[in-house]
Amino acid sequence: MIELPEATTIARQINAELQGKRIAEGNRGSSPHKFAFYNLLPEEYAAILKGKTIGEATVNGSCILVSIEPGHTLILGTGGERIVYHRSAASLPKKHQFFLHFTDATYLTVTVQGWGAALLLRQSEVAGHRFVNLEKPSPLSDDFTTDYFLGLFAALEKDDSSSVKFFMISKPGVLGVGNGCLQDILWRAKVHPRRRAVDLTKAEQRRLYAALRESLQKMVEGGGRDSDYDLYDHPGGYRRVLHSKVVGQPCSRCSAPIEKASYLGGAVYFCPKCQT
Ligand SMILES: [Zn+2]
Numbered sequence: 674m675i676e677l678p679e680a681t682t683i684a685r686q687i688n689a690e691l692q693g694k695r696i697a698e699g700n701r702g703s704s705p706h707k708f709a710f711y712n713l714l715p716e717e718y719a720a721i722l723k724g725k726t727i728g729e730a731t732v733n734g735s736c737i738l739v740s741i742e743p744g745h746t747l748i749l750g751t752g753g754e755r756i757v758y759h760r761s762a763a764s765l766p767k768k769h770q771f772f773l774h775f776t777d778a779t780y781l782t783v784t785v786q787g788w789g790a791a792l793l794l795r796q797s798e799v800a801g802h803r804f805v806n807l808e809k810p811s812p813l814s815d816d817f818t819t820d821y822f823l824g825l826f827a828a829l830e831k832d833d834s835s836s837v838k839f840f841m842i843s844k845p846g847v848l849g850v851g852n853g854c855l856q857d858i859l860w861r862a863k864v865h866p867r868r869r870a871v872d873l874t875k876a877e878q879r880r881l882y883a884a885l886r887e888s889l890q891k892m893v894e895g896g897g898r899d900s901d902y903d904l905y906d907h908p909g910g911y912r913r914v915l916h917s918k919v920v921g922q923p924c925s926r927c928s929a930p931i932e933k934a935s936y937l938g939g940a941v942y943f944c945p946k947c948q949t
Pocket residue numbers: 924925926927928929944945946947948
């Protein structure tokens with residue numbers, strides 16, 4: 674699933690590779706997919722995309738907002754989209770859910786894995802769209818300060834029963850952080866995913882802040898996590914600390930065997946000894 678590090682990587686690659694390219698034809702995909710979400714009819718996608726030019730790509734959380742000039746914005750990256758650039762037709766997949774053919778005979782395809790979306794909005798519709806959140810600061814921005822993060826904890830009711838996992842990825846949530854990025858963040862912070870958020874000490878809150886920033890920075894610098902793919906269909910260079918293949922293996926910090934549990938609609942991986 675695309676989260677902030679992958680969205681940032683792909684947006685950067687779109688700006689370097691695709692910006693300025695003219696769309697000869699585009700459509701919302703050759704293959705029906707139960708969990709691929711669109712906002713317009715196929716013929717409307719085709720009519721809007723034809724003759725338009727790729728503008729700048731920006732990131733909002735895990736969403737990639739690609740300017741389709743003039744006047745429109747393509748939103749990708751809300752889920753498990755595989756967004757791939759093709760230098761020729763030779764590497765085109767048979768099935769895809771979104772397709773652009775550029776006038777220089779290069780292509781962009783989006784195939785949805787699990788679920789995902791390719792929305793084509795008018796630029797004026799972007800700010801109010803439910804996938805877009807312009808209120809929260811990006812966790813890597815200067816506005817995402819220690820005070821801001823500690824303020825989120827301070828706003829919790831004393832009897833709030835939500836866990837750190839819920840706090841980080843749902844409510845209040847950190848923009849662009851989902852269950853994927855979360856695992857290494859909590860490992861670095863030495864915090865257990867099931868711990869009640871309201872019980873974290875100030876020192877632990879600060880440690881979590883530092884771990885969040887450090888982990889996301891490393892993931893962005895690596896070009897995304899090794900579980901996911903970039904615009905060139907290459908896996909990201911950030912090697913995850915915790916994932917399914919290390920279950921039962923010794924924690925690299927304390928040697929206790931790594932555990933896995935199902936929790937809040939997704940697997941969590943943790944060290945039962947040093948994450949408390
Ligand atoms: Zn450990």
